[in-house]
Amino acid sequence: MLKDVDEQLEIVLRGTVDVVTKEELIKKFKKSQEENRPLRVKLGLDPTAPDIHIGNAVPIHKLRAFQSLGHTAVLIIGDYTATVGDPSGVNKTRPIITYEKVLENAKTYLSQAGKILDLKKTEVLYNSEWFKKMTFHDVIQLASKMTVARMMERDDFTKRYNAGIPISVHEFIYPLMQGYDSLMVRSDVELGGTDQLFSLLVGRDLQRDAGAEPQVALTTMLLEGIDGNKKMSKSLGNYIGITESPGEMFGKAMSIPDNLMRKYFELATDLNSDEINKLLNAGIHPRTAKVAMAKAIVRRYHNAKDAESAAAEFDRIFKEHALPDKIPDIEILSTELVNGRIWVARLIVLCSFATTNSEARRLVQQGGVSINNDPIQDPTLNIEVKPGMVLKVGKRRFARIVLKESF
Template sequence: MTSPSSKLNEKISRLSEEIITEKELEGRLKSGQKLRIKYGVDVTSPFLHLGHAVNLWLMRAFQEEGHKIVFLVGDFTTRIGDPTGRNEKRPKISEADIKRGAKEFIKQVSRILLTDKKVFEIRKNSEWYSKMKTEKLLELMSLVTNAQLIKRDMFQKRIKEGKDIFENELIYPILQGYDSIMLESDLTVIGSDQLFNEMMGRDLQQKFGQSPQVIITTKITPGIRGGEKQSKSLGNYIGLLDSAREKFGKIMSIPDDLIIQYFEVYSDTALVRIREIERGLQGKKINPKDAKMELAEAVVLKYHSADESKDAKNFFVETFQKKNLPQDATTVIVKKGEMIKDVLARSGLVSSKSEASRLIKAGAVEIDGAIVKDIGAKFERGGIMRAGKKRFVKIKIV
């Protein structure tokens, strides 16, 4: 009989919101059984931020105990589209885009997960769905009632708003649940928005004679501006592939009331130290800026080298505290009258014109310290342009 290490226990306690069920998890870990941990992804948007990384770090802790992550590429179900969080039907995704998305997902998760074959396995659900006969599908669907499916919150919302629910969306939870059967999943680590689908997996596993998978839902924190959780569309995220400087700058920009939450969920700082910082902030003995500086260093060190972390800190101090322009700021040649949002995209400060528009609307673009408020604004003179908290270019008008 073996028990999980104190490190794994601490990760579970620190990062989990709910465990279904704790008794089942405890029993499986104490038995010495090596668990198969389902990690399924819809590869339409291969973009990961620190919110996603919470699940990955918890799974990494299980890997270090010898448990295996089964990385399931939902190449078949991606064509249907998970309706989670959506009020409208998603457009069809091409097979080429699915392949590209899967490749990028694997590249990003490998920054955290171990990829040794002993603890990492890659599967695709097209392995079984592309061969499934209509008879088998109907048999599977007969195990679930319409009442079970239609009670899902996003479907109820669509019904109230008079919007359509397409049949392929309605059966998505059944297909995701059946994935757990095919993978013989013992455990899955998810965000709470996937709980409905994975509970379907537990139900179906029992009907197929398998032990139901344990479900761990992880803690979700607000984005870097507070309020809603991290999202690429909202621009309130810290990307897994962000540079050390970008991560540092974004951490320094968070509201003071998120400091402790971010320490607990996104850093490996000892809980004893976090409680010290919490008391210091409450008693006004620690300046929030100093706490954020320590937090930013801790988060950056989790993803980057000590040299990169030191560089990120120095860059922030020189640029934002001492107000010195970065020496490596690029010079961009601009024609007078050229639109600012176009130059933001062309210079590489942002990935697209739509992102440029979002940043301008959020008041996150400045020229020589003056906030750009109009998305249709044009360049009339040169200067220093800043996008977000840490991206700069020198503008030269020709």
């Protein structure tokens, strides 16, 4: 039995920005109750990268909220749209990735989404199911549904055009493809970030043109990264991955600026409004509130015990300057050494804390590298390698060095 309409509204509208339209959503909820028919709520995910971070997860949690209310979660894996590249919120054409890479990423996306959704009750579809069958004539017919003037209403396209930044024709196709997905799955509601609103509205237009009842477009806030500047992104390194260890999650959460705490509380935790308001009360020290927030983020993807352990380890490392309980062993071949020594930049790369020697040198110059808690400040230094010594890079990355003989 579906919940009362007002109760459903309160749950699904938390953390939302745009609802087009609220009146239509109320009508859909009422009709759903009268007919005892769950709404079909759609979310599309383009697997352009192998990992989901807590920013990506915001609309997935919203889909879970609808699912928990008894509605049908429709998750579209955009294996075809991903090869086009979503132009939303970017200031240049996205590089096109191969279909093989998209499918590889899709495998991890689905398993990670399963940390949030009940996949047994989720309708999972790949949009290649209908786009593969389209002829070029079908593509032209779809393209005829949109004018260039309407497409240029998009703020990101307008800014690029005015700045003289090229816009490729295939980027115009993307919102039409996303809108066509809505037509194919008969969605009643579509979810997305605020940067997706244009594409969600295209879905409404295409449904209306086809004589179907248009979907409600519901957008969620975008989450800034832990640097507090730009939208959370794996490519910018300012993200918290939903499969990261509790310690890594907790440490990253503790680094966010204080002015973003309320947004993280609302979008990245399961705490209710009363709990959040109490923690952000003027009488509560910001660090106390931030610890509670970091614990809540860890609990969401792990459990309460892991959250408490991560908090205790954070205190040991940053307040008591102790080492973590668990430090990964990294084997270094003896052939890498010359007279028992190795270039510090090379060691950092071998421990996968940097991808290039240049990046490793910068880490040393920035003062973020130490051996057994002794700071390393010279990027040209050749250090003596002793079994069991601990390399620390940044605030949260550790490696215990294990020498391995090569034969």
